[in-house]
Amino acid sequence: xxxxxxxxxxxxxxxxxxxxxxxxxxxxxxxxxxxxxxxxxxxxxxxxxxxxxxxxxxxxxxxxxxxxxxxxxxxxxxxxxxxxxxxxxxxxxxxxxxxxxxxxxxxxxxxxxxxxxxxxxxxxxxxxxxxxxxxxxxxxxxxxxxxxxxxxxxxxxxxxxxxxxxxxxxxxxxxxxxxxxxxxxxxxxxxxxxxxxxxxxxxxxxxxxxxxxxxxxxxxxxxxxxxx
Amino acid sequence: xxxxxxxxxxxxxxxxxxxxxxxxxxxxxxxxxxxxxxxxxxxxxxxxxxxxxxxxxxxxxxxxxxxxxxxxxxxxxxxxxxxxxxxxxxxxxxxxxxxxxxxxxxxxxxxxxxxxxxxxxxxxxxxxxxxxxxxxxxxxxxxxxxxxxxxxxxxxxxxxxxxxxxxxxxxxxxxxxxxxxxxxxxxxxxxxxxxxxxxxxxxxxxxxxxxxxxxxxxxxxxxxxxxxxxxxxxxxxxxxxxxxxxxxxxxxxxxxxxxxxxxxxxxxxxxxxxxxxxxxxxxxxxxxxxxxxxxxxxxxxxxxxxxxxxxxxxxxxxxxxxxxxxxxxxxxxxxxxxxxxxxxxxxxxxxxxxxxxxxxxxxxxxxxxxxxxxxxxxxxxxxxxxxxxxxxxxxxxxxxxxxxxxxxxxxxxxxxxxxxxxxxxxxxxxxxxxxxxxxxxxxxxxxxxxxxxxxxxxxxxxx
Numbered sequence: 001x002x003x004x005x006x007x008x009x010x011x012x013x014x015x016x017x018x019x020x021x022x023x024x025x026x027x028x029x030x031x032x033x034x035x036x037x038x039x040x041x042x043x044x045x046x047x048x049x050x051x052x053x054x055x056x057x058x059x060x061x062x063x064x065x066x067x068x069x070x071x072x073x074x075x076x077x078x079x080x081x082x083x084x085x086x087x088x089x090x091x092x093x094x095x096x097x098x099x100x101x102x103x104x105x106x107x108x109x110x111x112x113x114x115x116x117x118x119x120x121x122x123x124x125x126x127x128x129x130x131x132x133x134x135x136x137x138x139x140x141x142x143x144x145x146x147x148x149x150x151x152x153x154x155x156x157x158x159x160x161x162x163x164x165x166x167x168x169x170x171x172x173x174x175x176x177x178x179x180x181x182x183x184x185x186x187x188x189x190x191x192x193x194x195x196x197x198x199x200x201x202x203x204x205x206x207x208x209x210x211x212x213x214x215x216x217x218x219x220x221x222x223x224x225x226x227x228x
Numbered sequence: 229x230x231x232x233x234x235x236x237x238x239x240x241x242x243x244x245x246x247x248x249x250x251x252x253x254x255x256x257x258x259x260x261x262x263x264x265x266x267x268x269x270x271x272x273x274x275x276x277x278x279x280x281x282x283x284x285x286x287x288x289x290x291x292x293x294x295x296x297x298x299x300x301x302x303x304x305x306x307x308x309x310x311x312x313x314x315x316x317x318x319x320x321x322x323x324x325x326x327x328x329x330x331x332x333x334x335x336x337x338x339x340x341x342x343x344x345x346x347x348x349x350x351x352x353x354x355x356x357x358x359x360x361x362x363x364x365x366x367x368x369x370x371x372x373x374x375x376x377x378x379x380x381x382x383x384x385x386x387x388x389x390x391x392x393x394x395x396x397x398x399x400x401x402x403x404x405x406x407x408x409x410x411x412x413x414x415x416x417x418x419x420x421x422x423x424x425x426x427x428x429x430x431x432x433x434x435x436x437x438x439x440x441x442x443x444x445x446x447x448x449x450x451x452x453x454x455x456x457x458x459x460x461x462x463x464x465x466x467x468x469x470x471x472x473x474x475x476x477x478x479x480x481x482x483x484x485x486x487x488x489x490x491x492x493x494x495x496x497x498x499x500x501x502x503x504x505x506x507x508x509x510x511x512x513x514x515x516x517x518x519x520x521x522x523x524x525x526x527x528x529x530x531x532x533x534x535x536x537x538x539x540x541x542x543x544x545x546x547x548x549x550x551x552x553x554x555x556x557x558x559x560x561x562x563x564x565x566x567x568x569x570x571x572x573x574x575x576x577x578x579x580x581x582x583x584x585x586x587x588x589x590x591x592x593x594x595x596x597x598x599x600x601x602x603x604x605x606x607x608x609x610x611x612x613x614x615x616x617x618x619x620x621x622x623x624x625x626x627x628x629x630x631x632x633x634x635x636x637x638x639x640x641x642x643x644x645x646x647x648x649x650x651x652x653x654x655x656x657x658x659x660x661x662x663x664x665x666x667x668x669x670x671x672x673x674x675x676x677x678x679x680x681x682x683x684x685x686x687x688x689x690x691x
Contacts, residue, residue, distance in 0.1 A: 004392070012478035013403045017411075024482075052345065078351050099292040113640040177285045
């Protein structure tokens with residue numbers, strides 16, 4: 001059996017592989033079946049909406065070029081913004097993957113090495129049960145800091161300038177420049193640029209303690225809840 | 229193997245009927261071409277890190293994209309191509325049967341080059357897939373999978389016809405043909421289309437790990453069990469240990485994927501399981517190493533004199549080092565410090581270059597003169613190639629492993645992020661130097677290869 005084709009093909013080749021898949025993949029899948037995957041629209045929350053509308057105000061021309069005009073009716077405009085925000089998140093994630101941001105930035109805060117003091121609450125499973133984390137953007141290398149608590153930490157202006165030329169804001173930064181996310185200058189982000197900023201502002205926006213770093217209190221989520 | 233000894237020489241099929249030598253050479257040329265592309269990409273990313281990117285602010289030269297080209301070109305361009313070439317030599321000679329179909333072999337060759345090139349182009353256009361080591365754009369994945377299936381059929385045919393017990397190499401090869409196909413399908417489709425979040429992370433970890441463990445490693449050891457006894461003109465030291473090595477690897481290797489994502493929200497008991505099976509595997513690895521060192525008994529000097537053998541045993545030494553490292557770094561204590569740092573990058577280079585590329589370069593050093601039927605144009609350059617590769621790699625890995633410790637300590641001490649970058653700059657600079665040394669000697673090897681080919685033509689013409 002141990003040196004024959006059948007044993008090697010069936011036991012080692014298929015059997016052991018299947019055993020590993022069952023024990024290492026199917027078990028977590030079953031364990032999280034009570035947390036169904038959320039769609040992109042479902043993960044648009046008040047915080048990221050706030051940032052998205054902020055983009056519309058800061059870069060009106062660029063925003064209009066990318067997304068057009070919101071309807072006049074406030075109710076419809078609300079839905080319109082949600083929809084466009086979801087669209088932006090999806091494009092932003094694609095840029096994040098395509099540019100390899102995830103090979104320099106992780107998206108999980110570990111319970112060790114003082115990471116919760118640096119970045120905020122330790123990551124939990126439910127945070128990842130959505131379309132934007134399929135495939136999951138955990139990352140395996142940190143040349144730059146973890147980004148899972150990045151939302152709300154910096155202003156959109158900051159991100160725009162930083163993506164355009166990182167060392168204008170972070171001297172000696174090894175992060176690459178991304179001028180192709182802009183039409184020539186940092187105050188003219190293009191569709192991809194706006195989308196990437198929305199995506200980065202979304203990270204961590206679902207948390208109670210958002211935004212973690214700078215005290216922007218009260219958080220927009222609470223305002224919205226209060227007005228509803 | 230033993231069965232072939234009972235057959236009289238007259239009945240043995242002729243080598244020319246078994247091995248398509250031209251294809252072996254073609255695979256080597258393709259492999260080395262992608263090696264150059266991959267190393268160019270690596271240099272570009274390395275220069276970005278020390279803020280000397282010669283081509284900043286150009287979309288097609290986005291360092292993040294080239295970083296993905298670097299890893300994919302080495303895995304699917306260099307390593308896979310070199311293995312395919314070597315398998316075209318080994319499998320027919322070991323089974324005494326040609327592959328299923330020669331035309332099919334050429335189709336696979338073309339298709340595979342297309343897959344790798346399309347991957348590189350797709351990544352450069354920003355179409356990467358968000359799975360590490362599987363960045364091949366999603367629309368190429370099905371084609372790559374068909375390619376792997378054809379590979380399995382083409383090589384599987386002669387292996388399946390072997391009667392009775394098979395030689396060790398064929399255990400590894402047969403299993404690898406199945407595993408590679410399954411691994412590729414699992415890693416590229418499950419986390420992309422079926423599951424999200426932590427479960428996708430678990431599958432992603434399995435994929436990263438199985439690519440090394442179930443595709444590269446068995447193909448690598450398979451060729452070691454073939455070449456080493458031939459070069460030493462003696463059988464492996466212990467057949468029992470060969471058995472332990474294979475079955476231990478087959479069982480424990482696939483169980484470890486999650487150790488790439490320790491301290492994530494993946495359930496903790498699964499993380500412990502991955503850690504334990506990793507440590508178990510290191511014991512298995514030890515038996516394999518003992519077997520190969522045992523085979524060497526009394527003829528250790530051969531390793532110094534015989535260049536291909538030196539490549540092989542250098543790789544085996546690095547294999548021992550990386551596995552020792554694995555057993556340590558997989559523990560949660562170590563992970564807290566070194567995960568996310570350049571330690572891991574150093575480790576990855578030691579495995580992919582120090583072990584598997586060294587073995588393959590050794591096999592090329594051995595096979596090229598046999599296929600071209602003339603000596604190396606300049607054997608001295610082959611020596612340079614060896615020392616540059618081994619020395620450069622040692623410097624790069626050692627440097628990055630050390631760098632990782634400094635980064636980890638800097639982060640844990642809650643120093644500002646910039647200081648972890650600042651502390652890395654000297655290490656990253658050394659890494660560039662080491663990388664350039666490795667790059668230079670590969671170019672020398674390629675030039676030597678070219679000149680040898682030219683020389684073989686001249687020899688053939690003069691006969």
